[in-house]
Amino acid sequence: xxxxxxxxxxxxxxxxxxxxxxxxxxxxxxxxxxxxxxxxxxxxxxxxxxxxxxxxxxxxxxxxxxxxxxxxxxxxxxxxxxxxxxxxxxxxxxxxxxxxxxxxxxxxxxxxxxxxxxxxxxxxxxxxxxxxxxxxxxxxxxxxxxxxxxxxxxxxxxxxxxxxxxxxxxxxxxxxxxxxxxxxxxxxxxxxxxxxxxxxxxxxxxxxxxxxxxxxxxxxxxxxxxxxxxxxxxxxxxxxxxxxxxxxxxxxxxxxxxxxxxxxxxxxxxxxxxxxxxxxxxxxxxxxxxxxxxxxxxxxxxxxxxxxxxxxxxxxxxxxxxxxxx
Amino acid sequence: xxxxxxxxxxxxxxxxxxxxxxxxxxxxxxxxxxxxxxxxxxxxxxxxxxxxxxxxxxxxxxxxxxxxxxxxxxxxxxxxxxxxxxxxxxxxxxxxxxxxxxxxxxxxxxxxxxxxxxxxxxxxxxxxxxxxxxxxxxxxxxxxxxxxxxxxxxxxxxxxxxxxxxxxxxxxxxxxxxxxxxxxxxxxxxxxxxxxxxxxxxxxxxxxxxxxxxxxxxxxxxxx
Ligand SMILES: C[S@@+](CC[C@H](N)C(=O)[O-])C[C@H]1O[C@@H](n2cnc3c(N)ncnc32)[C@H](O)[C@@H]1O
Numbered sequence: 001x002x003x004x005x006x007x008x009x010x011x012x013x014x015x016x017x018x019x020x021x022x023x024x025x026x027x028x029x030x031x032x033x034x035x036x037x038x039x040x041x042x043x044x045x046x047x048x049x050x051x052x053x054x055x056x057x058x059x060x061x062x063x064x065x066x067x068x069x070x071x072x073x074x075x076x077x078x079x080x081x082x083x084x085x086x087x088x089x090x091x092x093x094x095x096x097x098x099x100x101x102x103x104x105x106x107x108x109x110x111x112x113x114x115x116x117x118x119x120x121x122x123x124x125x126x127x128x129x130x131x132x133x134x135x136x137x138x139x140x141x142x143x144x145x146x147x148x149x150x151x152x153x154x155x156x157x158x159x160x161x162x163x164x165x166x167x168x169x170x171x172x173x174x175x176x177x178x179x180x181x182x183x184x185x186x187x188x189x190x191x192x193x194x195x196x197x198x199x200x201x202x203x204x205x206x207x208x209x210x211x212x213x214x215x216x217x218x219x220x221x222x223x224x225x226x227x228x229x230x231x232x233x234x235x236x237x238x239x240x241x242x243x244x245x246x247x248x249x250x251x252x253x254x255x256x257x258x259x260x261x262x263x264x265x266x267x268x269x270x271x272x273x274x275x276x277x278x279x280x281x282x283x284x285x286x287x288x289x290x291x292x293x294x295x296x297x298x299x300x301x302x303x304x305x306x307x308x309x310x311x312x313x314x315x316x317x318x319x320x321x322x323x324x325x326x
Numbered sequence: 327x328x329x330x331x332x333x334x335x336x337x338x339x340x341x342x343x344x345x346x347x348x349x350x351x352x353x354x355x356x357x358x359x360x361x362x363x364x365x366x367x368x369x370x371x372x373x374x375x376x377x378x379x380x381x382x383x384x385x386x387x388x389x390x391x392x393x394x395x396x397x398x399x400x401x402x403x404x405x406x407x408x409x410x411x412x413x414x415x416x417x418x419x420x421x422x423x424x425x426x427x428x429x430x431x432x433x434x435x436x437x438x439x440x441x442x443x444x445x446x447x448x449x450x451x452x453x454x455x456x457x458x459x460x461x462x463x464x465x466x467x468x469x470x471x472x473x474x475x476x477x478x479x480x481x482x483x484x485x486x487x488x489x490x491x492x493x494x495x496x497x498x499x500x501x502x503x504x505x506x507x508x509x510x511x512x513x514x515x516x517x518x519x520x521x522x523x524x525x526x527x528x529x530x531x532x533x534x535x536x537x538x539x540x541x542x543x544x545x546x547x548x549x550x
Contacts, residue, residue, distance in 0.1 A: 054464045070418040074443035080461060081436050084447045088429045 004044035035082035129161040209295035212307035233300035241289035337415035347414035381537035391495035402473035405434040492550035
């Protein structure tokens with residue numbers, strides 16, 4: 001005679017084909033211990049399983065697992081809380097790292113900008129000519145850390161200015177303090193580099209196809225904006241195309257169509273769009289968004305790497321668009 | 327001395343002019359609501375700015391099929407604000423299966439559920455009822471849906487087909503803005519109701535303005 005095992009949250013039932021319970025092996029009455037036991041599936045036919053499930057309260061009382069419905073409900077609640085906690089732990093997957101690192105980079109950029117602006121104004125008291133000559137922020141910060149007093153500067157671009165500078169004199173303490181500031185800003189630049197290297201590694205691991213098509217910077221921002229790879233993979237490509245343009249979209253909706261509807265969000269910064277004439281950008285944006293949406297799905301569901309091939313296809317199609325007459 | 331009055335809604339009382347339910351777990355607030363004690367019974371004020379059934383009651387709903395001891399499948403339970411009042415009403419013999427797709431709200435929902443003992447938290451997508459059919463032991467008396475998505479009518483129908491008793495009730499909150507922003511809300515409601523009428527008998531419907539703009543609260547009976 002056939003007997004089936006039915007796994008329930010109170011224990012395992014052995015049932016014959018006439019739906020008679022042959023025996024019952026209870027689980028421990030501790031929700032934390034029960035939750036992992038439920039990961040295995042029962043192998044009984046659906047009909048038998050359904051029968052046991054529907055009568056579970058009755059059996060739980062018969063086999064003295066619980067006294068009454070109240071206790072039964074409480075136990076069911078606790079076990080499912082444990083299961084859900086377990087699921088959340090598993091699903092809090094590594095793409096959350098991308099979100100945090102990306103956002104940290106964006107915040108670092110904002111802070112660095114504020115500090116460099118301050119440093120430029122401050123140091124211009126002493127060496128105002130340098131502000132225009134050295135436009136690159138990081139370079140500006142580095143030079144101050146390296147040389148300090150303008151007297152000590154040895155840099156082709158600046159030597160001609162230092163003798164006849166119109167800036168005021170800084171004493172030793174003035175110089176040391178501004179150097180301290182610049183060296184801390186340099187450290188922020190280093191931190192930023194560490195973060196972006198790490199971000200590239202994460203992207204290769206978690207979204208290899210997506211990041212090869214989008215480029216690391218845009219890929220990380222899109223994943224962060226979408227709230228993770230899973231959400232991104234569920235988005236239609238028209239949404240991906242507009243991600244990051246929320247403000248413009250809102251303006252459009254509020255104006256009831258009187259202002260221009262935005263055509264693209266973050267992906268606008270992609271080189272394939274940036275390097276194309278403006279009358280072709282809309283079409284390329286749509287194409288890019290649809291490829292990105294496919295790539296996000298592959299990354300979420302399988303991670304099988306097809307990035308190089310997809311990138312070639314994408315570039316060929318863009319070429320096609322660019323060669324079209326208006 | 328505040329006077330407690332019964333209302334026509336099962337387990338819902340009026341105290342100091344406010345609607346409320348009897349707290350299943352005394353001294354515990356769920357979402358910062360007011361607690362009022364009267365003759366050793368503690369009532370939780372049901373905030374119609376925070377909870378849609380309360381707003382529906384405020385706006386003239388005729389009846390709510392939530393009663394002592396029933397089983398409810400709740401789609402889009404979020405942190406359990408509304409579900410906590412249902413949990414008060416159905417009592418310890420009742421059961422709420424609460425489905426929620428986002429993991430965020432569970433930080434608040436799980437402690438609430440564990441204290442109450444009649445709310446089962448389920449992390450799942452309501453579009454995939456197969457994923458939680460193991461957890462739902464038997465058919466339920468009521469399916470409540472508040473998921474704010476463009477396919478919310480389909481989600482409701484699929485879940486009722488799987489989990490609702492033949493003469494069970496379904497309650498849906500239609501959010502017109504999630505379904506089509508370009509159409510007038512009334513037009514969206516009309517189209518949703520037409521679709522729903524193929525499966526349900528519409529018993530009552532109220533708009534939730536101003537408590538929830540562009541939302542329609544609909545109580546229905548499953549034609550099964
Ligand atoms: C408006 S909130 C619900 C508020 C809650 N009913 C209350 O009154 O306390 C909508 C919820 O539905 C959830 N949701 C959206 N789509 C869903 C789906 N497909 N399955 C399950 N939950 C979903 C959202 O994550 C969100 O928490």
